[in-house]
Ligand code: ADP
């Protein structure tokens with residue numbers, strides 16, 4: 001049986017929140033096993049598609065790598081590295097740039113929503129005007145091509161993706177086929193998505209109909225992995241719920257309560273049914289929220305301790321990143337050598 005090869009990346013921007021942990025990092029930890037080769041990168045090449053300060057970027061990268069380790073991503077089981085340290089990412093992206101139609105990227109909904117945001121108007125109407133793209137950068141437009149290169153560089157068989165990334169993975173699959181047909185060479189295979197269960201999607205504590213996000217202006221909307229127990233109690237205590245009596249799981253009509261139940265289930269590794277048994281007798285929100293807060297605090301405590309310990313040992317974190325890049329580089333170099341040969345370099 002061929003080994004599974006999994007690749008995933010996270011931006012080094014901001015402190016990871018509970019959504020990043022459940023939707024990505026904790027999943028990364030669970031995907032590590034002896035029959036799987038796992039590549040986990042801090043995607044600094046992607047980060048600079050938005051304005052960055054060099055000093056802050058360098059620090060954020062180290063913090064994110066430290067957070068990965070604290071969450072349980074293992075340097076023995078996985079290659080943990082900075083994307084920019086493996087040159088093949090940019091090299092393969094360039095080859096893909098030279099065969100990918102501009103129209104494919106113009107259809108990406110994330111790009112269209114960025115266009116919409118940049119101009120405060122409906123994106124589709126703006127796509128054809130020459131001024132609409134003036135303030136946005138080429139790299140941002142091209143981001144999904146770099147993602148395709150990230151994945152295909154390691155010939156990943158599986159990619160963990162949230163709902164918002166499915167279109168980009170589809171583009172990667174299309175680019176794999178396009179490369180093969182363009183160069184008349186069956187070289188890349190199409191990677192498959194691994195989707196986290198819907199219950200791992202964490203919603204904003206202030207508006208349970210939108211996802212918890214780093215870009216939300218309200219600090220009260222998200223729980224950071226490094227929030228103190230007091231801050232966690234306060235945020236969950238003020239989470240938007242409803243005035244219905246008791247605790248029931250109804251995603252559609254009680255999204256705020258359902259979000260807290262999902263958080264509790266994920267933090268305690270229980271099913272929704274098991275969690276509902278824990279909440280069975282409660283008639284008001286306050287003790288319910290206390291139980292949720294306790295579960296979050298208990299789960300995050302060892303991660304926070306490990307983070308503090310690793311922060312005091314930056315040389316170790318640096319060594320993990322160097323070793324991870326060296327491991328990844330071996331595979332990346334082999335792919336690039338083969339690709340260059342196919343292209344005619
Ligand atoms: P953010 O929206 O906070 O900036 P990113 O877009 O950087 O988060 O996402 C990083 C990873 O975390 C991705 O794998 C994404 O699918 C996951 N993720 C982000 N927000 C959530 C959430 N609220 N619930 C579950 N997973 C999430």
Ligand code: NA
Pocket residue numbers: 032033034035036037038077078
């Ligand atoms: Na492994």
